[in-house]
Amino acid sequence: MVAGSPRTIRSWLFRRDGGTPMTEAIDAVNVWVESSDLAEIVVALQTDFLKALWRRLPAPIRTIVTWVFEPTALFRGLRTLFKLLPQRHQAGIYTWIQPTGFHHCLSYLANYRWTHRPEHFAPSILSLRDEYWQGDEQRKSELSDRFVHLVEAFVLRNGVKKTTSFSRHTGILSRILPALKLPGEPITVLDIPSSIGIASLANYDALSTRWPIGTYVLGDLCFEIVYDGDRECVFDGEGDLLQVRGWRGFFSVYRPAFSSGRWAFLSTLFLLPLHLRSWYTKRKYKFVANDAGTPILVVHPEVEKRVRDGIFHLRKTDVFSTVEGKYDLILSFNLLATRYFPQERIEIGIANLSNALREGGALVVGLDDSYRVFQKMSGQLVLVENVGEL
Numbered sequence: 001m002v003a004g005s006p007r008t009i010r011s012w013l014f015r016r017d018g019g020t021p022m023t024e025a026i027d028a029v030n031v032w033v034e035s036s037d038l039a040e041i042v043v044a045l046q047t048d049f050l051k052a053l054w055r056r057l058p059a060p061i062r063t064i065v066t067w068v069f070e071p072t073a074l075f076r077g078l079r080t081l082f083k084l085l086p087q088r089h090q091a092g093i094y095t096w097i098q099p100t101g102f103h104h105c106l107s108y109l110a111n112y113r114w115t116h117r118p119e120h121f122a123p124s125i126l127s128l129r130d131e132y133w134q135g136d137e138q139r140k141s142e143l144s145d146r147f148v149h150l151v152e153a154f155v156l157r158n159g160v161k162k163t164t165s166f167s168r169h170t171g172i173l174s175r176i177l178p179a180l181k182l183p184g185e186p187i188t189v190l191d192i193p194s195s196i197g198i199a200s201l202a203n204y205d206a207l208s209t210r211w212p213i214g215t216y217v218l219g220d221l222c223f224e225i226v227y228d229g230d231r232e233c234v235f236d237g238e239g240d241l242l243q244v245r246g247w248r249g250f251f252s253v254y255r256p257a258f259s260s261g262r263w264a265f266l267s268t269l270f271l272l273p274l275h276l277r278s279w280y281t282k283r284k285y286k287f288v289a290n291d292a293g294t295p296i297l298v299v300h301p302e303v304e305k306r307v308r309d310g311i312f313h314l315r316k317t318d319v320f321s322t323v324e325g326k327y328d329l330i331l332s333f334n335l336l337a338t339r340y341f342p343q344e345r346i347e348i349g350i351a352n353l354s355n356a357l358r359e360g361g362a363l364v365v366g367l368d369d370s371y372r373v374f375q376k377m378s379g380q381l382v383l384v385e386n387v388g389e390l
């Protein structure tokens with residue numbers, strides 16, 4: 001179809017003779033394609049040649065490619081195909097897919113558009129916070145929901161999302177606390193990771209009905225981001241690019257990692273277009289150390305208030321490095337789990353938390369409905385309760 005010298009190919013690619021049915025068709029597809037992720041990728045690549053090539057591709061091919069690269073459309077297509085299968089085949093496929101974690105990948109794609117809406121771009125925290133203190137109870141509750149959605153789109157370099165919610169651990173705490181013995185009073189508590197701190201609000205309240213609380217520390221790898229308003233991009237405290245504003249929302253440089261080897265391979269392969277785009281975006285938006293940008297504290301306004309009142313203390317902490325301080329109780333929910341990290345890494349995290357426990361102190365490591373309770377005895381962690389899989 002495209003035969004001849006490079007010059008002929010070039011003239012074919014770059015010719016701009018409007019009015020033929022072919023160019024009209026291409027223009028029509030262009031308008032449609034402009035709402036796809038692939039169009040964003042192509043624009044991001046900023047290569048005239050690629051753009052021209054893309055414009056010149058026959059409409060049906062562009063349609064197929066667009067469908068393949070548009071995450072939400074792709075997921076819908078796969079789901080439709082899946083639902084056409086007889087029930088027993090659906091169950092068979094699900095049993096096969098479930099251990100690979102591939103369904104997490106599909107659900108990420110299915111929710112991609114919604115998650116990356118402009119109002120979930122991290123710097124929206126600034127306006128949310130202002131509005132929050134001016135709003136009545138109803139408005140505060142709506143804005144709190146927005147915070148919860150916003151952190152759902154917030155993925156750190158290590159592939160961990162800041163996902164959290166109010167009262168997330170109260171069920172587990174109400175089961176554990178009655179039997180729990182702690183060495184000292186008032187107690188010192190480390191709640192790590194705390195994300196934007198909203199789960200810690202209820203944790204604090206639940207603990208304070210049992211013990212006087214001396215110190216309550218919220219630990220997390222990332223409490224502060226830096227917003228470069230000129231380039232509309234967000235970096236973490238180490239200068240790693242996290243998000244870039246786009247014309248229909250924003251792009252997250254990192255995606256949730258569904259850790260174990262098998263999962264990582266499949267999701268990497270499946271999400272390859274997004275990985276390529278991340279690679280390009282990181283090269284384009286480098287952190288400029290001298291151009292400070294706007295630092296933004298990534299915590300909920302109610303948590304910020306408790307910090308101001310001296311009830312909560314924020315401490316940037318990496319659970320895989322030395323954990324500062326000595327605590328009677330350490331709560332660690334939704335981080336040290338095989339969903340995020342391999343077992344060896346989880347054990348390093350648990351050992352670091354153990355070193356930060358006082359003799360007789362307790363460590364609770366959990367997910368939403370499974371948990372382990374350890375007690376430190378003669379310098380060693382002893383498992384005292386184990387419910388479900390982590």
Ligand SMILES: C[S@@+](CC[C@H](N)C(=O)[O-])C[C@H]1O[C@@H](n2cnc3c(N)ncnc32)[C@H](O)[C@@H]1O
Binds near residue numbers: 158332
């Ligand atoms: C899924 S959220 C869980 C938050 C909270 N514990 C909950 O259950 O709602 C995971 C949090 O872990 C934090 N995180 C990721 N890697 C970490 C690390 N190495 N050390 C400490 N915190 C980390 C992230 O910033 C994020 O806030």
